[in-house]
Amino acid sequence: MRPMPSLIIEGIDRAFTLHRGWEAPDPDTLLREIGPRVRGLAAGGHIQVDGDLMDRLPKLEIVANFGVGYDSVDAKEAGRRGIIVTNTPDVLTDEVADLAVGLLIATVRQLPQVDRYLRAGKWLEKPYPLTATLRGRKVGILGLGRIGKAIAQRLEAFGLEVAYHGRNPQGDVRHRYYPTLLEMAKDVDVLMCVAPGGPETKHMVNAEVLRALGPDGILVNVGRGSVVDERALIEALRTKAILSAGLDVFEDEPKVPQELIAMDHVVLLPHVGSASVHTRNAMGQLVVDNLTSWFSGKGPLTPVAETPWTGKAA
Ligand code: NAP
Ligand code: 8YV
Numbered sequence: 001m002r003p004m005p006s007l008i009i010e011g012i013d014r015a016f017t018l019h020r021g022w023e024a025p026d027p028d029t030l031l032r033e034i035g036p037r038v039r040g041l042a043a044g045g046h047i048q049v050d051g052d053l054m055d056r057l058p059k060l061e062i063v064a065n066f067g068v069g070y071d072s073v074d075a076k077e078a079g080r081r082g083i084i085v086t087n088t089p090d091v092l093t094d095e096v097a098d099l100a101v102g103l104l105i106a107t108v109r110q111l112p113q114v115d116r117y118l119r120a121g122k123w124l125e126k127p128y129p130l131t132a133t134l135r136g137r138k139v140g141i142l143g144l145g146r147i148g149k150a151i152a153q154r155l156e157a158f159g160l161e162v163a164y165h166g167r168n169p170q171g172d173v174r175h176r177y178y179p180t181l182l183e184m185a186k187d188v189d190v191l192m193c194v195a196p197g198g199p200e201t202k203h204m205v206n207a208e209v210l211r212a213l214g215p216d217g218i219l220v221n222v223g224r225g226s227v228v229d230e231r232a233l234i235e236a237l238r239t240k241a242i243l244s245a246g247l248d249v250f251e252d253e254p255k256v257p258q259e260l261i262a263m264d265h266v267v268l269l270p271h272v273g274s275a276s277v278h279t280r281n282a283m284g285q286l287v288v289d290n291l292t293s294w295f296s297g298k299g300p301l302t303p304v305a306e307t308p309w310t311g312k313a314a
Pocket of ligand 2: 045046068070
């Protein structure tokens, strides 16, 4: 439906008849013409794959999502219709964890601001003011999954204490588990958010959680923008209820509220967690491989939990 990396387009084009929705003068007309014949969908660019779109693709068998997060796909509805949904787990875990830790350091030590200071010639006048520190901080991770664990591993190497919140304690870690996000926010001074988007996590990080994080607190969000109540965050930053925020994701991407852009004490990235050539290629290859595997009768490689592969086509 939208342009995707050339590796995906070329890979699909080699194996299948590919319809490029974004090239059609009128995507609606194209959907009407080819919709009844479409059997696979490569989804990306956060286009909504919902029941309405599925209605227009009655022969759809598989949605291969370009990204590990698939909140833009109604996977439960797909499951009800016997449509498999796949995502791109693992191949991006280290890349996103690297970025998350980089963003935390950039936020605490104000790296973009310091860079801007030097470029503006201000170092010639006086040294940059001293910043806050990462030393002695306790980091609470919201969503200790694949990426969360890779972040925790890196933070431990930095000598920081790590705790986490999720729906369930993870069996394979020794970090402290908090059954509620609020209790964890009271005890930590960095909240690292790496939970998936969707209705279940919407605005979990709200005004109360931000207040609990406190005036020395830092929020880093590399999960999904919808997990944080952006209005409450802006207010918490404006009133100094928290110290700062490092954000890679936003509620209405690519639109970022002007209030955040105007603030000099936050670090803002345009959703680049996985955005290296290496990792985007690996993700793209997994999209192609899922489609190829499915249509050669071998089942999907990485189906999501809502559409597990039972070995039989629905
Ligand atoms: P994952 O392995 O499925 O981990 C997700 C974690 O979130 C799990 O530990 C899960 O724990 C927790 N979680 C799920 N629902 C929750 C809820 N309602 N309340 C609290 N915790 C909940 O996924 P991953 O591979 O680590 O990826 C995580 C997310 O990162 C993706 O979904 C995506 O949104 C985001 N992401 C962003 C970028 C970027 O470029 N910024 C790149 C890749 C991924 P429980 O099941 O115990 O609750
Ligand atoms: C991508 C992501 O930027 O994997 C995810 O969940 O958020 C990122 O890796 C995105 O999915 C590509 O559209």
